[in-house]
Amino acid sequence: MKLGGYANRIGWVDLSAGKVEFKPVPEDDARKYIGGRGLGVKFVFDNGPKVDALSPDNVLCFMNGPLTGSEANMSGRMAVVTKSPLTGTVTDSHHGGWSAARLRWAGFDGLVFKGKAAKPTYAYIHDDKVELLDASEVWGKGVHETIKHFQAKYGEKDLSVITIGPAGENLVKFACWINEDDRASGRGGTGCVGGSKNLKAIVIKSGKNIVKAADRDKWKTAHTKALAEIMDERVVTSPRKGGLSVYGTNVLMNMTNVIGGLPAKNSQFTGFEGAEKISGEFVNANILVGNPTCHACPVACKKEVEVKDGPYAGLRMESIEYEPCWSVGANCGNDDVRVVAKMIHMCNDFGMDAIEIGHPLSVYMEASEKGYTNGDGKLAWGDGAAMVELAGKIARREGIGDVMANGANAVAAHFGHPELAMTCKGQGIPAYDPRGIKGMGLGYATSNRGACHLRGYTPAAEVVGNVLGPSTVADPLAWKGKGEMNMIFQNVHAVTDCLDLCKFSTFAESLDSFAAQYEAMTGIPSDAGHLLKVGERVYNLERHINNLNGFGEGSDQLPKRFTTEPSTMGGSKGHICELDDMLVEYYDKRGWVNGVVPESKLKELEII
Numbered sequence: 001m002k003l004g005g006y007a008n009r010i011g012w013v014d015l016s017a018g019k020v021e022f023k024p025v026p027e028d029d030a031r032k033y034i035g036g037r038g039l040g041v042k043f044v045f046d047n048g049p050k051v052d053a054l055s056p057d058n059v060l061c062f063m064n065g066p067l068t069g070s071e072a073n074m075s076g077r078m079a080v081v082t083k084s085p086l087t088g089t090v091t092d093s094h095h096g097g098w099s100a101a102r103l104r105w106a107g108f109d110g111l112v113f114k115g116k117a118a119k120p121t122y123a124y125i126h127d128d129k130v131e132l133l134d135a136s137e138v139w140g141k142g143v144h145e146t147i148k149h150f151q152a153k154y155g156e157k158d159l160s161v162i163t164i165g166p167a168g169e170n171l172v173k174f175a176c177w178i179n180e181d182d183r184a185s186g187r188g189g190t191g192c193v194g195g196s197k198n199l200k201a202i203v204i205k206s207g208k209n210i211v212k213a214a215d216r217d218k219w220k221t222a223h224t225k226a227l228a229e230i231m232d233e234r235v236v237t238s239p240r241k242g243g244l245s246v247y248g249t250n251v252l253m254n255m256t257n258v259i260g261g262l263p264a265k266n267s268q269f270t271g272f273e274g275a276e277k278i279s280g281e282f283v284n285a286n287i288l289v290g291n292p293t294c295h296a297c298p299v300a301c302k303k304e305v306e307v308k309d310g311p312y313a314g315l316r317m318e319s320i321e322y323e324p325c326w327s328v329g330a331n332c333g334n335d336d337v338r339v340v341a342k343m344i345h346m347c348n349d350f351g352m353d354a355i356e357i358g359h360p361l362s363v364y365m366e367a368s369e370k371g372y373t374n375g376d377g378k379l380a381w382g383d384g385a386a387m388v389e390l391a392g393k394i395a396r397r398e399g400i401g402d403v404m405a406n407g408a409n410a411v412a413a414h415f416g417h418p419e420l421a422m423t424c425k426g427q428g429i430p431a432y433d434p435r436g437i438k439g440m441g442l443g444y445a446t447s448n449r450g451a452c453h454l455r456g457y458t459p460a461a462e463v464v465g466n467v468l469g470p471s472t473v474a475d476p477l478a479w480k481g482k483g484e485m486n487m488i489f490q491n492v493h494a495v496t497d498c499l500d501l502c503k504f505s506t507f508a509e510s511l512d513s514f515a516a517q518y519e520a521m522t523g524i525p526s527d528a529g530h531l532l533k534v535g536e537r538v539y540n541l542e543r544h545i546n547n548l549n550g551f552g553e554g555s556d557q558l559p560k561r562f563t564t565e566p567s568t569m570g571g572s573k574g575h576i577c578e579l580d581d582m583l584v585e586y587y588d589k590r591g592w593v594n595g596v597v598p599e600s601k602l603k604e605l606e607i608i
C-alpha cells in the first residue's frame with residue numbers, strides 16, 4: 001500500500017491457536033473506511049455480523065487512524081471495536097492518553113483478537129512483533145496494580161499498558177479497558193469481551209515515531225492552520241479563561257442544570273439542587289491538583305484531583321469528567337464530590353464503565369424509594385458508603401451485585417419494573433436530559449451503540465453553541481430540524497472516530513481542516529464532502545449490522561419517562577421529548593425505512 005500515515009501492518013491474533021498473522025491494511029477498505037472506528041466496524045462486519053458478543057468467534061479490534069501518533073492535534077486516541085455484550089449491537093469506544101501513539105510507533109495500525117486463550121494471556125507488542133505471554137500473575141489484580149506490574153517488568157519509558165480489571169474477568173457486561181493514563185475505552189462492555197477471551201492486557205513498548213506524511217509541505221500547512229483554529233477557540237482553549245482547559249468537561253454540570261437538561265435521581269427530575277457542589281467550578285476551586293493531557297493535545301481537559309478530607313482523604317485520581325460525575329452524582333442524588341472521586345477511581349481500578357455504573361445504582365435507589373425491592377434491602381439516594389460497597393460487589397458479582405453487573409435493564413427487570421431503566425438498546429443514558437436537550441434525545445434513540453452522547457454531540461450546538469468552526473447555535477427545546485442536525489453530527493463524529501481524533505477538535509476545526517490534514521498525510525484527495533460521505537458510510541454499515549441482529553423497526557426508542565413525564569425544573573420545565581416527530585424527520589434525511597437501511601442505500605454507499 002502506498003498511502004502515507006499508515007504503518008501498513010495489522011496484527012491478527014488467534015488466541016485459541018496462540019498464533020499471530022501480520023497483514024497489510026487493505027487499501028480499498030482504508031479508502032472507504034479510513035481507520036479507527038470505520039475499519040474496526042468493517043472487520044466486525046466481515047467476520048460475521050451475527051456473532052454473539054461473548055463467543056470466541058467475536059473479534060476484538062484495537063484500531064488507530066492514519067493521523068495517530070503524528071503531531072496532528074488531539075490524535076492520541078484508539079478505537080476498541082467489537083460486538084457489545086451489553087447491547088448486542090456493534091460498539092466502539094475510544095481512549096486517549098499515549099497508548100494509541102505508542103501502538104503506531106511500535107509499527108501497527110491495529111490489533112484484532114479472535115478466539116479464546118486457554119489461560120490468562122497478555123499480548124506484548126514491540127519492534128513490529130506481537131508475543132502472547134502468560135498473564136496468570138496479574139489475573140485477579142486491579143487495573144492499577146496490573147499496570148505497575150508491567151511497568152516494573154518492562155520499564156516505564158515508552159511503555160503503554162491497556163488492561164482489563166476484575167470486572168472484565170468476571171464478565172461484568174459494562175467492563176472496560178483502561179490504560180496507564182487512566183483513560184478508558186469505557187462504553188459497551190469491550191472489557192467483558194476481553195475477559196471472555198482470557199485476554200488481560202496489551203503491553204506496548206514503542207519505538208521511534210515512524211509516521212510519515214505523503215506530502216510533508218502540505219502537511220505542515222494543514223497542521224499549522226488546524227492548530228491556530230484550536231488555540232483561537234473559546235470553548236476549547238483560548239483564551240484559557242474558561243471552558244475545557246480550565247474546568248474540563250465538568251464545566252457542563254452547571255450549564256445543563258440551569259437549562260433543565262440535567263437528569264437527576266434516575267431522571268425523575270431535570271435538575272439537581274446539589275449540582276454546584278459537584279461542578280467543574282467547585283472541583284477547580286477545591287480539589288484540583290493537575291491538568292494532564294493526551295498525546296499532541298494543547299487543551300489538557302483532564303482534571304487530576306486529590307480528596308482532602310473525609311473517609312477518602314488522600315485519594316489522588318485522574319480525572320473527574322462530566323458524564324461519570326453525573327452518573328454517580330446527580331443521577332444517584334449524590335452531591336459529595338469526594339464520593340464521586342472515589343467511585344470513578346474504583347471503577348477505573350475494577351475496569352468498569354463509570355458512566356454505566358450509575359444506572360444499576362439509580363434503578364436500585366428508585367426501586368427502594370417506591371418499595372419495589374422486596375427481599376433485596378434498600379439503597380437510599382446519595383448513600384455514598386453503600387455505593388462504594390456496591391461497586392465492589394458488582395465487580396466481583398457478589399449478591400445483588402451479580403444482577404447489577406448485567407446492567408440497568410437486568411436490575412429493573414429483577415425488581416419487576418422495567419420502566420425504571422433509563423436505557424436505549426440496553427445502554428444507560430449519559431448526562432443530558434432529552435426533555436431539556438431534545439436533539440440529544442433523538443441522538444440517544446438513534447445511536448448505533450445504545451444511548452450515547454458521542455455518536456452525535458448535539459449539545460455542542462444546543463448547550464455550548466459552537467461547533468465546526470463557525471458558531472452553530474440551536475434551541476435545545478425545539479424539535480424541528482433536529483433530525484438533519486443529528487444526521488450531520490453523527491456523520492461528522494464518525495469521521496473523527498475514523499481518523500481517530502478527539503471529538504473536542506470539532507469545536508474548533510472545520511471539516512475542510514480535517515480533510516486537508518487527511519489528504520496531506522495519506523495522499524488521498526479529500527474535501528469536506530468526501531469525509532462526510534465516509535462518515536455516512538460508517539454510520540450506515542453500523543446500522544446495517546444492527547438490523548441484521550434484530551434491531552429493526554421500532555428499535556429506536558427512549559425510556560417512556562422522557563416522552564410522557566414533563567420536565568420538572570429549569571428552562572425546560574413542562575417539556576417532554578417529541579421523539580416520534582424527530583424520528584420521522586431523521587429517517588427521511590437518512591433515507592432509511594423506519595430505522596432499517598434499504599439495500600439501495602447500502603449499494604449507493606458502496607457498502608455491499
Ligand code: SF4
Pocket residue numbers: 074075076096097244292293294297298299300301302502503504
Ligand atoms: S481535549 Fe482532553 S480528551 Fe481530548 S485529546 Fe485533549 S486532553 Fe485528551
